[in-house]
Amino acid sequence: MDVILLERVEKLGHIGDVVKVKDGFARNFLLPRKKALRANEANRKVFEANRARIESDNANRRGDAEKQATSFKDASVTLIRQASNTGQLYGSVAVRDLIDALEAAGHKVTKSQVVLDKPIKSIGLYEVRVALHPEVAVTVRVNVARSPEEAEMQATGVDVMAQMFERDEAGFTEDYDPNAEPGATAEAQPQDQAEG
Secondary structure (H helix, E strand, O other), X not given: OEEEEOOOEOOOEOOOOEEEOOHHHHHHHHXXXXXXXXXXXXXXXXXXXXHHXXXXXXXXXHHHXXXXXXXXXXXXXXXXOOEOOOOEEEEEEOHHHHHHHHXXXXXXXXXXXXXXXXXXXXXXXXXXXXEEEOOEEEXXXXXXXXXXXXXXXXXXXXXXXXXXXXXXXXXXXXXXXXXXXXXXXXXXXXXXXXXX
């Protein structure tokens, strides 16, 4: 299906572009959200008649988004979650969690603005993109940790999981008796047999 874009759509085109998209994408996403019109003669005439207004509205929204983007400079949020010893979260960090954390930090965002490429399922530092406008996006640093102390360590650049699993240099050796019965441990052997 050919459509006329009413706003910039990432990886598709800019305002006024006539692009060919799959029917389902047009019917379920572009048309209901007023991001595009079907490309027919009547809609082309309507678009050309309103082109100046559509472009000025877009410029105003982009200007507002750029002002809002300045408040996101070096924005970061810390989320404290329960996790296993291997760093895997019990559950995952969802878009709703990020919105709540950003609103607590004084940033107003909507669910559709947060671009979470893949779910966050382990502790660590992540970069999450927030698209304030189709042409304006900011990056927010998300610090997921098990405790505030761990979050501070991660923020300074310490890899908490690597530090937790550092091996002891001295090592551990178990007493070994080559004459022992199979499966027997050194503690389970009788005293006189251990001396002999």
